[in-house]
Amino acid sequence: MLGSSIRRRGFRFGVIYAVGLSLGLGHAGGDAQASDAGKGVMDLRVRDSITGYAVPGVSVVNGEPIAAARRAYRLPASANLRTELSAGTHALEIDAPFHRSLRTAAFVSLDNSLPITVWLDPIRTPEQLWNLGAIPGAAIVHGYVVDRQVGTPIPRAQISLGNLRTESDDTGFFILNRPVQSSSADALPEQDSLRVDSAGYQSYVLLNTPIVEGDFHFIFELSRGTGVQIQDDAHKLLRSAEELQLSQSAPAGEEADAPFGEPNDATLVAVPPDSIRVGYSCSCTSCSSVEVMSLETYVRRGLPREWIASWTPHSLRAGAIAYRSYGSYYVYHPLRAEYDICNTTCCQVNSTSTSSSTDSAVGYTAGILLQRGGAIFRAEYSAEDNNLGCGGSGCSNSSCTCGDGNAGSPGASWPCVAEPWDAGHLCSGHGRGMCQWGTQRSALQGQLWNWIEDHYYNNNGSPGGLRSANMTSPLDIAAFSPDATQLSAGDFFNIYISAVNYAELSHSQVMLGASIYSDATGYISDPTQDTKVTLDPGPNDVARGFNVPPDAPSGTYDLLVAIWLDIDGDSMITSVDQPLVFYVLPAALTVM
DSSP states (O other), X not given: XXXXXXXXXXOSSSSOEESOOOOOOOOTTTTXXXXXXXXXXXXXXEEETTTOOBXXXXXXXXXXXXXXXXXXXXXXXXXXXXXXXXXXXXXXXXXXXXXXXXXXXXXXXXXXXXXXXXXXXXXXXXXXXXXXXXXXXXXXXXXXXXXXXXXXXXXXXXXXXXXXXXXXXXXXXXXXXXXXXXXXXXXXXXXXXXXXXOTTBOEEEEEEEEEOSEEEEEEEEEOBSSSEEEEEOOOGGGSOHHHHHTTTOXXXXXXXXOOOSSOOXXXXXXXXXXXXXXXXXXXXXXXXXEEEEEHHHHHHHHHHHHSOXXXXXXXXXXXXXXXXXXXXXXXXSOSSSSOSEESSTTSOOOOSOEEHHHHHHHHHTTTOOEEETTEEOOXXXXXXXXXXXXXXXXXXXXXXXXXXXXXXXXXXXEEEEXXXXXXXXXXXXXXXXXXXXXXXXXXXXXXXXXXXXXXXXXXXXXXBTTBOXXXXXXXXXXXXXXXXXXXXXXXXXXXXXXXXXXXXXXXXXXXXXXXXXXXXXXXXXXXXXXXXXXXXXXXXXXXXXXXXXXXXXXXXXXXXXXXXXXXXXXXXXXXXXXXXXXXXXXXXXXXX
16 A cells, blocks of 8 residues: 555656655765875774674775775774874774674874774674563663773673662673652653772763663773763753753754755655764864764664653654754764764763663664755754743743744744643753654654654644755665566466665564556555565565455556555554655556
């Protein structure tokens, strides 16, 4: 079933006509020429994104534009590399056994290059994490303690969370179960401090860690020496009014509301960025180190820092797309030559900790971005967008004219949109784009994540100003064909489909829809054969069947095939589900 929300668009030639369109984007700076002005030092280390261990067997290829200048490095057990290179930007390809490869751009300065940590995603989940299950009414805090310099596990490190104590095992792994008090679904989480101590190392204290029901994963890298390293882990939504006002104050790379012609009314197929370079140890947007990771690891590490991990799944899924799109925008409009985006509230908060609930939201929406005018959209969001109490403490919305029960900032090109669920709440943050608290409140009222996304970024199908962005599709169809072209009314045939998943993660909620069409008869669908499949990253061969009705008139029919996401999880294609792409194979079938 294709559904009335997608219009049929096919040219009558002997080829498939694609409604989806690839954005064809690449990592900024990856092909930049290196300067001949002199030499600088690249200081790089490679770590496992789940354990924090040094990754064994790493090879780094410096893919400079001139083929003769390509250099390959085999890293030692510490997975550290310090080497002299010509000043400028270098395209790096980083590979290791049992890990996913990563490509990035490293900027080498003449005087003081920023140290770079590359986080490679393991293909297999570590054994310690296999059987961790949720415990109702408890926060399960686990992770690894490692030596920052050489990337080896630190056994018998002492970990404390409030009054709870444990120690790491021989692999550096630890786990704590902390009871949490039940609270209302829109309440702020309680906080506590995590502390890690080990002989010969600086102690590490993580202040104001949010404690909510579910499981949370940490990587603690300890530096050798004495003293205490302290970091404030206060959740974004618990930060000071001044910080919230400066939220997402990082400059855009171009005019965000530049003219773009007619709005797109179809989903575009977009290949997400391969990686993102994140500035760490920052003062607002000025950072002193760089951490490089895959895009989905970036979203996994950031979403629980911006959204509250105990919020409803549909709130978190909507937030994952906004977070991913905002970060991806800066891959193509980097803040600095050294890094794309910062990890502070001036950009998006990001750290090494993750949670299972936000990981799930990232997986459900993997690779989905927002586009406007055929380019990745800088999807702004704010703590509370309701137009009440504007201009007061914590709200920097200077065009808060929509009134209570509405969100918007018309003077900043964000038109008003009705939000009765937010009525009575004071504006907090910059007041533009998606309302973070609003995603939770609307989800509690039964709205699904694609509706929430469309509400904030497309005004529920009535776009205007910056509320004119559409979701992209990371899924595409490369080819499809029926197993028979001459049929009789009442016959059954199979449709073989070559699909592509451009996201880093598998999509398991994919529905395959199909119809046949002729001008004389119109559309004929067979919803009984709509099929749910899983599309792994890369090429996939899948199939679905189709029953030609016994009363189907004879004639020539086009074959239409579509990919949908099953938003409500009922394994049927309905009006609440998300259409991604559909294709037409003209004159594919003859019913005799």
